[in-house]
Amino acid sequence: MNRLEAMELAEESEHCLRPAEAFALIGDETRVAILEALWQIDEQPAEFTTLYEMTETDNSAQFNYHLNQLTGHFVYKHDDGYELRTAGERVIQAVVEGSFNAHPDIEPFETGDQCTQCSGSLVATYAEEKLAISCPACGRTHGQYSFPPGGLIGRDEQAILSTFNQRVRHLHCLARDGVCPRCSGQMKTRVARGDDCCLDSDLRAEYTCKQCQHSLCSPIGLVLLDESAVISFYRDHGLDLQATPYWRLDWCVSDDYTTVQSTDPWVIAVSIVHDADTLTVTLNGNLAVTDIKRDTPRSVS
Template identity: 55%
Template sequence: MSRSDVSSESAKLLECTDCLAPADAFALIGNETRLSILEALWVADERPVSFSELRREVGMRDSAQFNYHLQKLTGHFVRQVEDGYEFKHAGEKVVRSVIAGSFNEHPTLEPFAVEGSCVACDGPLQAVYEDERLAIECPDCGQRHGEYSFPPGGLNGRTREEIADAFDQRVRHLHCLAADGVCPECSGRMETHIVEDGVCCLGVGVRVDHECAQCGHTLCSAAGLRLLDHSEVVSFHRERGVRLDERPYWTLPWCVSDEYTRVLECDPCRLEVRLPVDGDELRVVMDGDLEVLETTVESSG
């Protein structure tokens, strides 16, 4: 059964019996006192937190008024248990978004140089931050080496070098989840498609598109990016003195270019990615869901 078939079957089985419309959900938390309650839960040393302790932390004297706001949150953002109140996932998500700066921070960051050289012209690379997205690009020819979301909170307390490293780790994590069929935004089912049209932030002719069937979140990349944590790929590079976990993804041409990728078959889809190191080459064949089917090593010796 394909991923789309499983998704359809799941949709038939799951029905929301106690759901809020999005506008109603935002209305519930669009209140300073209710946000303060969620933040008080977040900073608590232990959970659950009692009614009196929450009220004291929020600083509201009127018990009835405080209870009114707390009950508005209960059931959707927090749950009441025997010893007090604790988060539901939605409440935790709201607080994390506030901490990440997604709701209330709009920082600016001048472009800065990063490690590596352009796969198109061998020029220098820089990181550019705009609209909560960070892109690695070549200022000489404009070639993009990936552009992904990076919440404003990720800039806080970090040097430019640390920002670049955090971005690299985030991109690896996002694509690892997506390729495993899990949406990094909502945990819904992520569907993978091989596309040959060259229209994306990388400008590659063959790319991988991941799209969430639930929330519509999308990610795109060169096919090789999926291989960064594959055991045989990691071993192949380590045996030749290359630690992939110490190399930003954009310094590895097979992660940002389709020069090393070719489509072997279309139905069903099969891809081959070549990974050259010091004259040797690892060839990896993957299916349309980016599962590795086989690997072979061609040695220069």
């Protein structure tokens, strides 16, 4: 299903507003203020009086009119008050994260890490709401992924990197598990080959939401960051994989350690090497793990 088909399906549903109607409903400062007040109130449902006082609206009749316009699509109305629907939460979250009203600009800065290919200094750059990690010396990219501008606000460079690392892990792990990180719809997984502007990898995993058409892509190895066998492998070497930025791991940023054993069906092996110790994880076309082997060299006495 493409984006046009998804929009047509939404328009045909009796439960969905047309996009223009949905945006028209929130195109008023009072209505946005109501949604923001509901988002800030800890105990919900919120009483009418509490909500009215928080929005500081001069006219109660006007306030009531705008509240009624939001009810049903962005706000639930209960016998004892009001609370946000998921759609209302999304509107306020978009404002808070900066998607609508924040456009910060930061200069490129060094991450303090080395390129997995040439050991040059990695640099982080931010443009068009995407953060990229790359090596100016050899040109290798170490991933370029969505990062809302709100993630930059109030954080220094190291905090930005840490947040970005956790975000990339979270989004792609959700996608691999079949859950759209944007709308919680079903994600379709496919293995693809060919050039991709944001990856230094011929082979990649692609995820597309069947509901909202949100898409993600990554090198195959990135899906193994939360795999228990891989976490244990690093723990055996005294390393905390979950605290390690993904761009330090060659198998997460390229396909140098990825071997295609079959394409029909897909059989893909990712070799993770540390101190001559090798863990080979085999996956199928859905990126489910089908086999794990470890080759640990025997110590010479």
